[in-house]
Amino acid sequence: MNAPSSLAAPLSRNAFEARLRRIGEERYHDLHPFHRRLHGGDCTPDEVRAWVINRWQYQSRIPMKDAAFLSRVVDADLRRRWRSRIEDHDGGVEEGGGIRRWLALARAVGLDPAYVESGVGVLPATRFAVDAYVRFVRDMPLLDAVAASLTEMFAPKIHAERIEGLLKHYDFADDTSLSYFRNRLAEAPKDVAFGLNWVLDHADTLEKQDAAAAALTFKTDVLWAQLDALWHAYVEGHVPPGAWQPGEGVLA
Amino acid sequence: MNAPSSLAAPLSRNAFEARLRRIGEERYHDLHPFHRRLHGGDCTPDEVRAWVINRWQYQSRIPMKDAAFLSRVVDADLRRRWRSRIEDHDGGVEEGGGIRRWLALARAVGLDPAYVESGVGVLPATRFAVDAYVRFVRDMPLLDAVAASLTEMFAPKIHAERIEGLLKHYDFADDTSLSYFRNRLAEAPKDVAFGLNWVLDHADTLEKQDAAAAALTFKTDVLWAQLDALWHAYVEGHVPPGAWQPGEGVLA
Numbered sequence A, B: 001m002n003a004p005s006s007l008a009a010p011l012s013r014n015a016f017e018a019r020l021r022r023i024g025e026e027r028y029h030d031l032h033p034f035h036r037r038l039h040g041g042d043c044t045p046d047e048v049r050a051w052v053i054n055r056w057q058y059q060s061r062i063p064m065k066d067a068a069f070l071s072r073v074v075d076a077d078l079r080r081r082w083r084s085r086i087e088d089h090d091g092g093v094e095e096g097g098g099i100r101r102w103l104a105l106a107r108a109v110g111l112d113p114a115y116v117e118s119g120v121g122v123l124p125a126t127r128f129a130v131d132a133y134v135r136f137v138r139d140m141p142l143l144d145a146v147a148a149s150l151t152e153m154f155a156p157k158i159h160a161e162r163i164e165g166l167l168k169h170y171d172f173a174d175d176t177s178l179s180y181f182r183n184r185l186a187e188a189p190k191d192v193a194f195g196l197n198w199v200l201d202h203a204d205t206l207e208k209q210d211a212a213a214a215a216l217t218f219k220t221d222v223l224w225a226q227l228d229a230l231w232h233a234y235v236e237g238h239v240p241p242g243a244w245q246p247g248e249g250v251l252a
Helices: A011-027 A033-039 A047-068 A076-090 A098-108 A113-118 A124-141 A141-167 A178-204 A206-235 B013-027 B032-041 B045-070 B076-090 B100-107 B111-120 B124-139 B140-167 B179-202 B207-234
Strands: none
Touching: A011 A141, A011 A178, A011 A206, A011 B032, A011 B140, A033 A206, A033 B207, A047 A076, A047 A098, A047 A113, A047 A124, A047 A141, A047 A178, A047 A206, A047 B045, A047 B076, A076 A098, A076 A178, A076 B045, A076 B076, A113 B100, A124 A141, A141 A178, A178 B111, A206 B032, B013 B124, B013 B140, B013 B179, B013 B207, B032 B045, B032 B140, B032 B207, B045 B100, B045 B111, B045 B124, B045 B140, B045 B207, B076 B100, B076 B179, B100 B111, B124 B140, B124 B207, B140 B179, B140 B207
């Protein structure tokens, strides 16, 4: 008979890291057919627009998610290190930040940035998935919240593939429109190094390792569910009531 | 018969601002006997230490309170403007910030900064008051949360009085130990100008003006309750179980 998880020995640091990385290899959304289609140049302009509109919902909530995390951290040093994530996404009062760069992409694909920013037309399933992530970070133990952020470990690969694929296949792609992804290539590794070490240090029982792995799995679900909804609505053509219809929110 | 508040006309902008300022004149904790005692040079060294230990609980939660606010703000511009409050209090990864300056004050009055930072010995009533404030900002409408921050309108006066009073009456007082208050003299007016305008702009019905006034009143209660608990415990000498006792947490 196996010992219950709470009594069994934790995995070694290396074995636990390998377990987390395997979650990415098996479940990260670089494996989703929508991304293959996008990066391979097979998306129609309206499919690209639908992706930009819906992914905005995720981007725009990331600083709120990180603030929810900060609001629960008593350790000032941890807060100070985490705060740069909000700065990276929101930017300064006047300029910079991932959110503004995402809106530059929106403009490049022919969308009115104000329409995208309004969130009108976002698929309800996207909204639900993103809200689930923000709530998770607000309500779950800090270890789980940090572990959920570790999908960033897998992001540089998809960003590099995306930059290459978009530049090759789409007219809108250039240094300005893709600046969001280029910046993330520089920002994500710093966040990952800190977050991964923090999780490896703090998941010091098998029970906590299980919780961290479950949190990272949950986060891959959050990302995957958004692309499933996008595919169903805009590749298969089943746009739900109230969601964006091609032609809406385009630049005059 | 008077119309119900939700139907009556709102106060003019000037009248509403005057209503908010009156709350400070009548209820801000500069009126509390503990502050008169502190600024007048009548506190014993241990009373000063008790104040430093307990006020830390408030200072240390302010960045968490502001992060809780950020986590609820969908408007990126508002988030960008609010974020400087967290920066002012937490400082950078290596240096700066109100929290570190408060710990410099702790050291100057003979306390071990690590003891103060631990929060051990803080009066339960202080903890409850501070937690009530953080929860208020997390749970209440944004207007109420911003209005509660407007005690900052009344802070420069008390900080100036405090700097003068402490310098005159206490040996520990110098530019280093009082740097927290000097910095707040510069930081608070910028926050107040923004927050006050935001409240005046957004409280566009009498019902909302009432809610904003109630929020500011609540916040004056949060501050006052901390000094009542301090007075009862350390001036009158009724220290509750588990709270700091003179001699604990002092520098070797």
